[in-house]
Amino acid sequence: MKKIATLATALLLTACAKGPDAITPMSMPVNAYSGLSCNQLAAEHQKSTNALNAVSAQQRQAQTGDAVGVFLIGVPMSSLTGGDKEGAVAQHKGEVIAISSAQRNKGC
Template identity: 50%
Template sequence: MKTKSTLSVMALLLAAACAKQPDQIAAIDIGPNAYRGFSCSQLAQADAKYDIALENLSAQQRDAATGDAFAVFLLGLPLASMSGQDRETQIAATKGHIQAIKLEQARKGCRVAS
């Protein structure tokens, strides 16, 4: 019985160490003043820049998550996360910037392209 619970704990720890899917990563709070001095045009440019960055990081993160899933299944180790391929921190920061930009655009009443 002890071996079974030890294996269960190890499996949970390994699963927790795996790279998350991009949609499971929450934005971090950038703060309300990060984009205060930006014009609507500058906010739109920053938003476009961060949208592209998020797309690229998300693709890398999906690859890392898939790699971790296979590696844990085959070897019992989240190799992508262990080798620095996990982009969770960068994705959280990028989402935070996008969120801060959207809030500032709304505060200023900027027109946002659909």
């Protein structure tokens, strides 16, 4: 019985939302931004950075919600109800990296 409880606890904890800093960026092609001017790249960078900041805040809330849910009722509620924004965080991190690389390539 003790082994089952330990296994259940481990499974619940692995289902919890990751912190935004622990999420790996999604690979994005730099050449997708190669046709943009320096001004356009700066605007895209700002847009992606703002989006990353917004979804990172949501991800931190999901992480906190999961921790509270597991502590109180044993269930990571945010992850189960769609609050986990890991995919969006990874996407926007990848965009920011790709846009920054395109800016460096153009000498912006």
